[in-house]
Amino acid sequence: MVASEVRALFAVASRPEIVSLAGGMPHVDGLPLETLGELMAELTRERGGTALQYGSAQGDPGLRESVCGVMSLEGIDAHPDDVVVTVGSQQALDLVARVFLDPGDTVVTEGPTYVTALGVFAACQARVAQVAMDEEGVDPGALAETFGRLAAEGRPAKLFYTVPTFQNPAGVTLSAERRAAVSEVCRRAGVLVIEDNPYGLLHYDRGEPMRALRADDPTGVVYLGSFSKTLAPGLRVGWALAPGPVRDKLVLAAESAMLSHSVFSQLVVDRYLRTQPWAEQLKEFRELYRERRDAMLRSLEAHMPRGVRWTSPGGGFFVWASLPEGLDSKALLPRAVGARVAYVPGTGFYADGGGRSHMRLSFCYPPIERIEEGVQRLASVIGEELTLRDTLGLAPGAER
Amino acid sequence: MVASEVRALFAVASRPEIVSLAGGMPHVDGLPLETLGELMAELTRERGGTALQYGSAQGDPGLRESVCGVMSLEGIDAHPDDVVVTVGSQQALDLVARVFLDPGDTVVTEGPTYVTALGVFAACQARVAQVAMDEEGVDPGALAETFGRLAAEGRPAKLFYTVPTFQNPAGVTLSAERRAAVSEVCRRAGVLVIEDNPYGLLHYDRGEPMRALRADDPTGVVYLGSFSKTLAPGLRVGWALAPGPVRDKLVLAAESAMLSHSVFSQLVVDRYLRTQPWAEQLKEFRELYRERRDAMLRSLEAHMPRGVRWTSPGGGFFVWASLPEGLDSKALLPRAVGARVAYVPGTGFYADGGGRSHMRLSFCYPPIERIEEGVQRLASVIGEELTLRDTLGLAPGAER
Numbered sequence: 065m066v067a068s069e070v071r072a073l074f075a076v077a078s079r080p081e082i083v084s085l086a087g088g089m090p091h092v093d094g095l096p097l098e099t100l101g102e103l104m105a106e107l108t109r110e111r112g113g114t115a116l117q118y119g120s121a122q123g124d125p126g127l128r129e130s131v132c133g134v135m136s137l138e139g140i141d142a143h144p145d146d147v148v149v150t151v152g153s154q155q156a157l158d159l160v161a162r163v164f165l166d167p168g169d170t171v172v173t174e175g176p177t178y179v180t181a182l183g184v185f186a187a188c189q190a191r192v193a194q195v196a197m198d199e200e201g202v203d204p205g206a207l208a209e210t211f212g213r214l215a216a217e218g219r220p221a222k223l224f225y226t227v228p229t230f231q232n233p234a235g236v237t238l239s240a241e242r243r244a245a246v247s248e249v250c251r252r253a254g255v256l257v258i259e260d261n262p263y264g265l266l267h268y269d270r271g272e273p274m275r276a277l278r279a280d281d282p283t284g285v286v287y288l289g290s291f292s293k294t295l296a297p298g299l300r301v302g303w304a305l306a307p308g309p310v311r312d313k314l315v316l317a318a319e320s321a322m323l324s325h326s327v328f329s330q331l332v333v334d335r336y337l338r339t340q341p342w343a344e345q346l347k348e349f350r351e352l353y354r355e356r357r358d359a360m361l362r363s364l365e366a367h368m369p370r371g372v373r374w375t376s377p378g379g380g381f382f383v384w385a386s387l388p389e390g391l392d393s394k395a396l397l398p399r400a401v402g403a404r405v406a407y408v409p410g411t412g413f414y415a416d417g418g419g420r421s422h423m424r425l426s427f428c429y430p431p432i433e434r435i436e437e438g439v440q441r442l443a444s445v446i447g448e449e450l451t452l453r454d455t456l457g458l459a460p461g462a463e464r
Numbered sequence: 465m466v467a468s469e470v471r472a473l474f475a476v477a478s479r480p481e482i483v484s485l486a487g488g489m490p491h492v493d494g495l496p497l498e499t500l501g502e503l504m505a506e507l508t509r510e511r512g513g514t515a516l517q518y519g520s521a522q523g524d525p526g527l528r529e530s531v532c533g534v535m536s537l538e539g540i541d542a543h544p545d546d547v548v549v550t551v552g553s554q555q556a557l558d559l560v561a562r563v564f565l566d567p568g569d570t571v572v573t574e575g576p577t578y579v580t581a582l583g584v585f586a587a588c589q590a591r592v593a594q595v596a597m598d599e600e601g602v603d604p605g606a607l608a609e610t611f612g613r614l615a616a617e618g619r620p621a622k623l624f625y626t627v628p629t630f631q632n633p634a635g636v637t638l639s640a641e642r643r644a645a646v647s648e649v650c651r652r653a654g655v656l657v658i659e660d661n662p663y664g665l666l667h668y669d670r671g672e673p674m675r676a677l678r679a680d681d682p683t684g685v686v687y688l689g690s691f692s693k694t695l696a697p698g699l700r701v702g703w704a705l706a707p708g709p710v711r712d713k714l715v716l717a718a719e720s721a722m723l724s725h726s727v728f729s730q731l732v733v734d735r736y737l738r739t740q741p742w743a744e745q746l747k748e749f750r751e752l753y754r755e756r757r758d759a760m761l762r763s764l765e766a767h768m769p770r771g772v773r774w775t776s777p778g779g780g781f782f783v784w785a786s787l788p789e790g791l792d793s794k795a796l797l798p799r800a801v802g803a804r805v806a807y808v809p810g811t812g813f814y815a816d817g818g819g820r821s822h823m824r825l826s827f828c829y830p831p832i833e834r835i836e837e838g839v840q841r842l843a844s845v846i847g848e849e850l851t852l853r854d855t856l857g858l859a860p861g862a863e864r
Contacts, residue, residue: 117492326726
């Protein structure tokens with residue numbers, strides 16, 4: 065039901081007078097739409113008989129080859145045979161969960177974690193244990209402890225679901241130093257890693273992408289990728305890269321779930337990658353999002369009342385803000401919407417109702433002036449709330 | 465694993481020297497590809513910012529309105545609010561199964577039934593009971609008996625999955641007389657009907673489409689529709705029409721499964737329906753498929769050895785052939801492929817290994833001369849097998 069709350073929120077947030085810092089929508093207007101349209105027309109004219117027909121459940125071989133090229137940017141040496149094309153990486157996650165999880169199984173995730181991943185695990189009737197992060201992502205020691213505790217409780221973790229790079233919603237990145245240790249901890253515990261990496265190529269402070277967990281662990285990781293943020297979500301092209309036996313199960317699950325993905329969408333992406341200067345386009349996107357991130361961080365710094373803290377993401381779409389103790393981001397939301405700004409309350413990103421004093425702020429979609437305006441409005445709402453609590457004699461944390 | 469066998473077969477059947485009577489691929493080359501390409505280019509140019517962005521989990525409101533117009537041709541009076549757009553009707557079926565079926569639940573289907581529906585039910589660990597058909601579809605009495613027997617066994621049926629019109633694979637249609645009785649039997653037994661109707665508008669002998677089961681039973685039926693056969697499977701646009709409470713669950717399941725469908729695909733279909741003479745196009749498809757069906761029936765009549773029987777479909781894509789007793793369609797397949805013709809053996813359409821003496825023959829994809837050639841080749845293989853058995857003194861049925 066968490067997902068439906070988020071949906072209701074997005075419906076409100078889409079009103080034009082409201083600055084939405086809620087949604088994770090990429091800047092598709094920045095794409096060369098004229099060129100993309102021409103490419104589609106050409107494809108339909110030249111190869112319509114194939115592009116508009118049923119395809120294979122695993123996905124188009126040419127696209128799977130291109131996908132391997134994209135992943136090589138993150139240090140991954142993969143074979144097209146091990147790629148399964150999916151309806152965004154969301155479907156990849158859903159298929160992985162369906163293949164691996166029985167009711168009652170336990171999944172470990174970061175805390176907070178991607179809201180709709182929690183929805184997928186809930187649909188499988190799996191239990192979720194979350195491991196807190198600091199500015200370098202999860203601590204391998206805390207992860208090992210969690211695995212140990214779960215095993216001792218007779219419900220060993222089956223999967224570790226992680227968004228290691230520019231995490232959604234926290235905006236933090238698992239440091240290079242910790243990556244090997246996290247892989248090792250999972251390997252020792254016999255836990256399969258699900259590395260969800262939609263933002264890896266959207267890095268704003270580094271010269272090149274982070275090396276993926278999968279790059280150094282070909283057998284212990286199922287990697288999920290997506291063109292939704294680097295190209296366009298409306299095409300719904302994502303993928304899973306999985307070791308052979310897992311891949312076979314994913315193909316069967318994909319067939320049962322949808323017969324085959326849209327061949328047209330797949331060929332559009334493949335042709336775009338092969339014929340267009342997509343690396344240049346990505347660079348433009350990185351510059352645009354970097355400016356938006358900087359604007360958000362500057363505005364937060366300039367306007368937020370004392371006691372509010374936030375993360376400083378090196379890429380991706382999200383800042384994770386923490387309110388002074390006692391403030392409840394969900395209770396605050398109606399007032400924020402009244403002040404014409406929206407965000408996602410932190411509780412959606414926890415399986416256990418945690419996250420009440422947190423909120424996710426997206427900088428990906430609104431233009432800079434709107435981001436500044438939105439953060440100012442939000443800062444006022446928080447400031448007023450703090451003043452009100454002072455007046456009423458509610459010291460921070462008094463409610464607890 | 466049935467699905468993977470079929471896939472392996474299709475890989476063989478796609479070799480150019482082989483006449484494939486196996487696949488159910490529509491004739492997309494008959495579409496106005498130039499026009500469709502232009503429409504896509506226009507859409508991307510004019511509305512790319514929307515078409516390439518994330519959409520709602522329920523699907524585009526305009527398309528859902530158009531879908532209601534399409535369903536009205538089958539007597540259905542539906543509201544766009546009750547439509548959920550899916551990745552083909554395959555995903556609709558998958559979502560329905562996930563919403564309704566727990567492991568061990570029982571689904572009743574026709575026997576034979578659509579192969580990948582069996583895959584979906586198997587993935588949910590549901591049990592399947594099949595009811596035989598005659599030339600008028602399932603017999604309502606036999607259906608009631610099955611429901612009664614299952615209830616007495618302590619495993620009452622939860623769903624009745626039916627392809628009532630131009631059934632896949634049997635090519636038969638539930639008669640108008642029986643429709644009301646089947647609905648009544650299901651209503652009395654408290655069994656929800658899943659009406660899967662991808663072929664309803666592809667009727668070759670009637671002036672207008674059959675009236676859908678859903679038309680006279682708005683609360684007891686979840687209707688599944690698809691543009692894969694009437695437009696193009698490569699766009700992967702299907703839908704479910706469901707009573708409100710079911711629809712809400714399907715929307716949540718869709719969100720978990722893929723976040724949202726491709727907005728682009730949805731808008732292409734919607735714009736095609738609103739701006740192109742699609743009823744005329746459909747009429748052309750009906751004429752083309754009617755000629756292919758007639759060619760297949762004529763060839764079967766002219767070439768098949770005595771003892772082979774087949775159905776005479778009034779629409780859709782498939783003829784269901786029955787071999788003389790003792791002949792095994794799966795054992796025969798390698799020899800048929802050797803003689804450069806392929807079909808789908810009947811066992812794939814049964815949950816219990818039945819159907820060994822049956823085969824599905826598709827007339828939708830190969831041109832008329834190829835259909836004639838394919839049926840001749842197949843008739844020779846069957847004839848040789850019968851002669852061989854005569855020579856060896858194996859009377860029909862002797863093995864049983």
